[in-house]
Amino acid sequence: MKRLIRSFGFAINGLKYATATQLNFRIHLVAGIVVLAMGLAFHISASEWQWILLSITLVLVTELLNTAIETLTDLVSPTYNTKAGHVKDISAGAVVIAAVFALITGLIIFLPKLILLLPHAA
Ligand SMILES: Nc1ncnc2c1ncn2[C@@H]1O[C@H](COP(=O)(O)OP(=O)(O)OP(=O)(O)O)[C@@H](O)[C@H]1O
Numbered sequence: 397m398k399r400l401i402r403s404f405g406f407a408i409n410g411l412k413y414a415t416a417t418q419l420n421f422r423i424h425l426v427a428g429i430v431v432l433a434m435g436l437a438f439h440i441s442a443s444e445w446q447w448i449l450l451s452i453t454l455v456l457v458t459e460l461l462n463t464a465i466e467t468l469t470d471l472v473s474p475t476y477n478t479k480a481g482h483v484k485d486i487s488a489g490a491v492v493i494a495a496v497f498a499l500i501t502g503l504i505i506f507l508p509k510l511i512l513l514l515p516h517a518a
Contacts (some may be wrong), residue, residue: 405503414463420491421459428452431502438509447505458494462487 401448422426435448436476 403447410460410464414460418459421456421463424455424459424495428456432498434506440505444505447501451494451501454494455491455498458491462491 413426429454431448435445440448467485469480469483
């Protein structure tokens with residue numbers, strides 16, 4: 397049990413490090429909170445919540461893995477190296493794919509609800 401709590405503490409340290417050092421992670425965290433608030437405001441359905449939570453999780457997890465890969469790359473290859481550049485670019489590409497997925501999901505769920513709020517939509 398003590399070991400489990402210790403491991404959890406290390407994981408929390410990782411989250412703190414990513415939040416403190418990565419602007420993109422902070423931006424995605426805030427975007428996730430805004431989307432959660434929108435979900436509450438629009439009373440979205442259980443299946444819509446599942447898509448939203450999956451999207452937020454996917455973006456934050458890829459951001460964290462990207463940060464870990466960037467940090468490891470800097471450690472292994474502090475000077476310029478073409479392969480190190482590819483590793484970072486590929487890792488950043490994974491974040492972009494997750495973010496596009498999240499954006500499209502958000503548009504599918506919230507755009508019709510936002511359009512209904514427009515004055516002429518009634
Ligand atoms: N050691 C390196 N060798 C070759 N190219 C590199 C190296 N480090 C970075 N690059 C190139 O510069 C880009 C930006 O690298 P950087 O480490 O600044 O990532 P970043 O996404 O800007 O990081 P951060 O999230 O910290 O702002 C990489 O995607 C890669 O193309």
